Each structure stands twice: as C-alpha cells, then as structure tokens.
Amino acid sequence: MTFAELIRARYAVRAYRPDPVPDGLLAQVLEAGRLAPTAANRQPIGIIVVHTAGREADLGRIYQWEWFGQAPLVLCVCTVPGEAWARANFDGRSYADVDAAIVMDHMVLAATEMGLGTCWVAAFDPVAARDVLELPHGVEPLLFTPLGFPADQPRAKERRPLAELVHRERW
Numbered sequence: 001m002t003f004a005e006l007i008r009a010r011y012a013v014r015a016y017r018p019d020p021v022p023d024g025l026l027a028q029v030l031e032a033g034r035l036a037p038t039a040a041n042r043q044p045i046g047i048i049v050v051h052t053a054g055r056e057a058d059l060g061r062i063y064q065w066e067w068f069g070q071a072p073l074v075l076c077v078c079t080v081p082g083e084a085w086a087r088a089n090f091d092g093r094s095y096a097d098v099d100a101a102i103v104m105d106h107m108v109l110a111a112t113e114m115g116l117g118t119c120w121v122a123a124f125d126p127v128a129a130r131d132v133l134e135l136p137h138g139v140e141p142l143l144f145t146p147l148g149f150p151a152d153q154p155r156a157k158e159r160r161p162l163a164e165l166v167h168r169e170r171w
C-alpha cells in the first residue's frame, strides 16, 4: 500500500470484530508510535494497552459508546506535560498535545496498513479515564482508540476543498 493509498484507506472505524489482534501486529503499531517525532525529542508520552475482555464496565465509564469496548484492544495515549517541550522564549506554549497526536497518528496509520481499524476518541470522560487507568499525578489522558479488525465499511471522505484550507503567501 502506498502512502497515498494508506491515508485514503484509514477511516474512523466504529464497529469491530472480536478476533484477537496478533501480538506481532500490536508490536508493530506500538513501534510506529515509538518512532514518532516529538518536539525537542522529549517524548513526553505514555501508551497504555488495555485488553477489553472483562473491562467492558470500566471502558463504558470512560466512553459510553458500545463500539469502544468491542475491539479486543483499546490504546490510550497519555501526555506527561512536565516532560514536554514548551516555547519558553516566547509564549510558553506546550507542545505535549501535538506530540501525542503525532504518536497516535503514527499508530493509526500503521494499524491501517495492517488491516486493523482505529477511531480517534477525544470525547471521553477524563476523570473516569484517570481512575480506571490509575494515572499518577502529572500524567494526562489525551486520546483513545480501539484497535481491532473492522466490522464496518469505509465511508466517502467529507472534506473541505483545498481552496478553503490553503492560503497563499498570507491568510
């Protein structure tokens, strides 16, 4: 699969088959996350792998939709803001969330290449996530995705035309 094919093949999978994810595929997904670039290479990230079997109630507290716990695995990308690079000389803006998003995107695209489905999830309850995943102080849950084989079909991509996104020389 070329990169052009890969980014068209990825979609938000919201139904999963129960088939297990082979350990080798999970390892490749995690390795893709590990190789993601982060600001100043600080790597202020943690990835939590959750096996969903028997955890349905816990996962339902984090995000209520039934498909969330349908895949055999759920991944959570956490930030460690205290370790992140920030634009200290100017406005102090932290890039922890950007780093985490790149890690997630690397994993999502790696999963897609292997025929696995994912769906970025941000609309979860962070208090429940902290509790269920036993996050220590200083670690923030930022993104989740189920990880499993899709049981639905891709939809046509709805995107704004390039002309609305791209500005030439100035906004």
Ligand SMILES: Cc1cc2nc3c(=O)[nH]c(=O)nc-3n(C[C@H](O)[C@H](O)[C@H](O)COP(=O)(O)O)c2cc1C
Pocket: 010, 011, 012, 013, 119, 120, 121, 122, 123, 124, 157
């Ligand atoms: C940062 C981010 C957060 C998202 N959070 C959710 C979510 O909480 N629940 C959900 O069902 N989809 C979520 N999505 C999936 C988007 O709705 C989906 O990617 C978008 O509609 C485009 O569809 P596609 O991924 O199939 O191309 C999220 C996507 C991103 C990038």
